[in-house]
Amino acid sequence: MSPSPSTGVELHSIAFTLNGDHRTLNIPPWVTLLDLLRDELDLTGTKKGCDHGQCGACTVLRDGKRINACLTLAVMCDGAELTTVEGLATGDELHPMQRAFIKHDAFQCGYCTPGQICSAVGLAREGRANNRDDIKELMSGNLCRCGAYTNIIAAVEEALPHSGGELGQGGAQS
């Protein structure tokens, strides 16, 4: 399970809940949550678009709050409850936000999509988006180069009221 090669670097032991599963890992201190997810845990649903916190493609939920995984060192997540796009559905049953994205064709290439969806689920839990303009403003950290913004906002607007519930009940729980 140790993600580090034999580099002679002191590894740090961390434990967190990831998509409902309890995980214990030994990792170098400089590994970002994003690289840990993608390169070590093969959870590539979380995307790397800029690695600088400028595009939002890596948005995940930590203790229910949306964060940029690229700006988060993995060691900062000790004890946290993490949800990635892979953990939103319950078995084959999609999360309401995922269903709304398909219905409204709220993507094209799909690369920003996991970040948009996690961001929107995080937004729903914040409870501060009261109208379409709020949603636009509060989703502006998630870039979509395909320009599917109109459809994304339509999807988020529709699913927002149904997306503020408990997290970490995803399909990975089993």
Next chain:
Amino acid sequence: MNTFNAAVGQPLDRVDGVAKVTGKARYAGEYPEDGLLFGSVVSSTIAKGRVLDIDTREALNVPGVVLILDHRNRPRLSSYDDDYSDADSAEGSAFRPLYNDRVLYSGQPLALVVAQTLEMARYAGSLLRIRYEEEPHQTDLDAALDHAHKAPAETPKPRGDFARHFADSATQVDVTYTTPVEHHNPMEPHASTVLYKPDGSLEIHDKTQGTQNCQDYLHKIFDLPKDKIRILAAFVGGAFGSGLRPQYQLPLAVMAALALKRSVRVTLTRQQMFTFGYRPRTSQRLRLGADANGRLMAIGHDAIGQTSRFEDFTEHLVEWSGMLYRCNNVALNYQLVPLDVYTPLDMRAPGAASGVIALEGALDELACAAGIDPLQLRRVNFADSNGNEGKPYSSKALLACYDQGAERFGWSHRNPVPRSMRQGRELIGWGVAGGVWEAMQMKASAKARIDAAGKLTVSSATTDIGTGTYTVMTQIAADAAGVMPQDVTFILGDSSLPTAPLQGGSFTVSSVGSAVRQACLILRTQVLEALRRLHPEVADVPVEQIGFGDGFVHAGDQRFAIAEVVAHCEGGALEVQVDAEPSTKRSGFATATHSAVFVEVRVDEDLGTIKVSRVVSAVAAGRVINPKTAQNQLMGGVVWGLGMALQEDTLSDHTLGRFMNHSLAEYHIPVHADIGDIDAFFVEEEDDIVNDLGSKGVGEIGIVGVAAAVSNAVFHATGKRVRDFPVTLDKLLQ
């Protein structure tokens, strides 16, 4: 006659939708393998010169580093120019990665550090000590306009007498527009995962718009047998042209894999996404002359674009000025200025997106000068044939775009006087522009196979860069074979599949879609033959009483499940492969998509901030295969147009010869909050000439004309004409 559920024309949800919303869709840099190595590219910090030395000692001591490749120790590469050319090459000598000590541009890859982890590779790369011998460089187009040479493009010959008619025109405009360097910046950075197989063959997941283009390229530059190279691209996280040519991460990753006989992944950083192709900066002089009624008497379009020292990149920049409107006196000129930069690259609606800015901006200026409504000016000059080619359009429902777009926008309520419409401190402006893009068709092949369960599998080497290829091909195949869409699987993104052209130019539906349709129609005839063998009485049913649909052959009053017919065939399956050629009906016609774009802007009178509150885009693109995905393409194009109008601008420090804003924080693209109401829709347009599907393609047309419409609206709001794009508040306040 039975009627069946047609899949084409239905707003089917994307067939790859679940994969994309659950994170299961894997992109090029996301294929795992035990022991996979990570490569990190080290880029040049000078714009021109020579590498004297690369000191790798310190970097090689970093734990986990297994190899540092540069021009001195790379695997053998071809020494012939031709071998580096590809299906989207520009004229000249294509860039050769890690070939020798020459530095041709800032950001050029000079070394690849390969390590057990990405972090170690990146850190070790920072420890390389590179000594250069610098040479003077020139990266500034505006400072080098005197060095322009004629572009090696087949620009339409002049017609009529431009000079005389321009001089004689009642109304004239003579204006110069400039457009900036822009970068594609797909959300997914370019990446290649090269999986080294035990037999020495390479299975490569690459971010590309042409799997076979990349296979050919690697075959030629490394002298590897084609059957040892398989390029896969199941999902592509946007490209917009950036994947039309093999980009350097691909040969670099292959070099490392060959040198180490191990699997290697190379992913570019966002900063490195600014170290290859881009939309070139242009300077365009437009001269328009009109008579008292606004009829165009003379059109002159003289454009200068930038290119590299090693290739002459050309795009269709000026052609549009000779084909969108009726005019008998036209002179189109196109020149290039070589600079110490990388070669430009086709970027969404290459040439049209920038060329039409100048044309449609100048036309708005002509309307103002002549005192004619800008929409009316365009109506007056409607052309039903392409003056460049002297051929009639196969269809051109542009007048319907004008009518329906104006109606939805409320254009008739426009006060023509600039600065006449305001709300509080906001100046309101309404602008219009036209758009045009070619409707091309290329050769393409497809294979269709139906099995005893009635499941249809159709395949072609094409890609789906987010355009909806998986979905629309599924719909086309379902109707042509007479099965339900849920019984169709379309496979793409694999160089071993039947030949497909690059995915670009809005010709995938036209080209691959036609091949898919033909293959499935032949499959249908084979099913019918098999049915007649099984049930000889069907041979007596008149052909007009035979129909296919919903998974059944309908023959008179009877129907037979296709699955059962196939089950009785030898091997329990039927398979067809076709090579489709462009429709022969096209030869006597010009084929193009068209649009009319209406824009409302709100400009803060004091601050100069510009907000696009409304866009109506009316598009004529023939038959729409999937209204949901097609409209999404149009809206995406509009968003690109808004970025082009107001934000996108790759800025150079010419002293360093380097792009400065190479990040998504500083290279601005539209975000959610920038987007107002976008009403993008298709007008009816029937076309049985363009191809058998009657569908013209929708990837590019959405962007064309948008930036000009925005800028025209800004003029209407403020009375200030900004001809240097993007239109930013500093230019407005000057």
